[in-house]
Amino acid sequence: MISVYADLAIGLVLAFLLLSLLVSGVNEAFVRLLGIRSKFLWAYLRDTMDGGSSEGTSWIPSKIADVFAKLPFSKNDPRPRHSPDPAPPVVAPMPVDPATVLAAEAPVPDVDMTERLYRRLQEIDHPKGARTTISDIPPERFSGAVMELVSAEEGGVEGLIAKLEAIHSPLAGHLRGVWKGAEADMEKFRAGVESWFDGEMQRLSGLYRRYVKWVVFALGVALTLLFSMDALEYGKTLLRDNAFRAGVAAIAGGSEDGLTALKDKCSADGAAEPYECVTESLSSPALVKIFDNAIVSITVPPEGGDPSLNWNGGVWWDRLITPGHWPGYLLTAVALLFGAPFWWDVLRRLTGFRNRG
Structure with a gap:
């Protein structure tokens, strides 16, 4: 159970770090250009x-x-x-x-x-x-x-x-x-x-x-609104992703405890073959899908090929005007105020990574 919450914390911190780096980069480009x-x-x-x-x-x-x-x-x-x-x-x-x-x-x-x-x-x-x-x-x-x-x-x-x-x-x-x-x-x-x-x-x-x-x-x-980054929804996605992977690992170990979660996952995604469903889910973790709800998203074909840009204007606008997402947007915007150095330090503490001089 502790590892589940550790994965959740690391996933959220990493998402905030990536967005903070993007904010810092845009701000620095603006400052240097002008x-x-x-x-x-x-x-x-x-x-x-x-x-x-x-x-x-x-x-x-x-x-x-x-x-x-x-x-x-x-x-x-x-x-x-x-x-x-x-x-x-x-x-x-x-x-x-x-x-x-x-x-x-x-x-x-x-x-x-x-x-x-x-x-x-x-x-x-x-x-x-x-x-x-x-x-x-x-x-x-x-x-x-x-x-x-x-x-x-x-x-x-x-x-x-x-x-x-x-x-x-x-x-x-x-x-x-x-x-x-x-x-x-x-x-x-x-x-x-x-x-x-x-x-x-x-x-x-x-x-x-x-x-x-x-x-x-x-x-x-x-940027929070542009990428439609709902921190609360993303946290739930991380937990579901972790639970699904734990179920797949249990099945691979000979247990059938995760079979129900696997069937529910595959039926929800419309996949007929469990193998195809597991492959797609394991190759697309929650971190990869962090910007899937942006006004313009990038899709990489599963069989390979060049990435494609997709216009998500309708879905993006529906999410934007939905009050249920507003607390998550607010949480993301407040988190970005702490800046990339703060989230990098938190990530180092969570992962035990130490800089070497």
């Missing part, structure tokens, strides 16, 4: 270094619908233009005189700090379009880029911070706090910038994951 991860990072850098867009609004939308509906398709791409050249060997000083700007109350100079940062990072870029594809900046690389910008200014860190304050860059306040904490020690300042940026990336990753989980949930619901 460059969402890269745009999200550079939108944050625009807000941090330049203080938002030219309209005075944040580059990162505040609503999830805008993050995945506006940010990917906006004409104002926050990413700098890609440059195939290596980083310039000499960093030009920032063309700002803070004393003149503050004394004359002149308009804030148009200095693209994000572009200046990119010039120090473009060596890790990949040519995949007109815009940069950098979606992850190592903290030590960011701190190195800041130190290169510092070295270009006559006043060092103080000179750079003064110019950032003159152009109203939000980065000025962050660097000012790190510089005071470092007590004018350049090595401590670099370590402080690295630590600060690492914390910012962790915070940004958490924000991105909160946005992505809603997209993953929407994809999970869509």
Whole structure:
């Protein structure tokens, strides 16, 4: 009896794992195709270094619908233009005189700090379009880029911070706090910038994951309905499949305990020959039939040949509008929220499989 429930658990976990991998694959393809991860990072850098867009609004939308509906398709791409050249060997000083700007109350100079940062990072870029594809900046690389910008200014860190304050860059306040904490020690300042940026990336990753989980949930619901995956019905199918195989094994061992189940199974499937019925059932376990109720299913001929696609629109729609399947659909959608890594870990624990380093 324990093995029956173990088989049920493994079958359900494996089904959830396969669907979670499919959801993750679709989500990753969507993110890579639209460059969402890269745009999200550079939108944050625009807000941090330049203080938002030219309209005075944040580059990162505040609503999830805008993050995945506006940010990917906006004409104002926050990413700098890609440059195939290596980083310039000499960093030009920032063309700002803070004393003149503050004394004359002149308009804030148009200095693209994000572009200046990119010039120090473009060596890790990949040519995949007109815009940069950098979606992850190592903290030590960011701190190195800041130190290169510092070295270009006559006043060092103080000179750079003064110019950032003159152009109203939000980065000025962050660097000012790190510089005071470092007590004018350049090595401590670099370590402080690295630590600060690492914390910012962790915070940004958490924000991105909160946005992505809603997209993953929407994809999970869509794929659950598209494949008509009723977890409760699938669990019952696994139990029936296990019981039928146990009956066949009992008959093969000389017992007639499973004969009734075999006759019922074969008569329900319309098979005249028990041998044909057993062969078909054993070669088509419940896992193979997991997507049989999808709007389009794949059938492999028993005698061999090329697989064929079958349109199941009518049956699929009847299942979709049947309230009895809704709890199973809900259970499947909720299970997919845990993600493929979670179900892979559960599967390893159930099967006793251990990774070897």
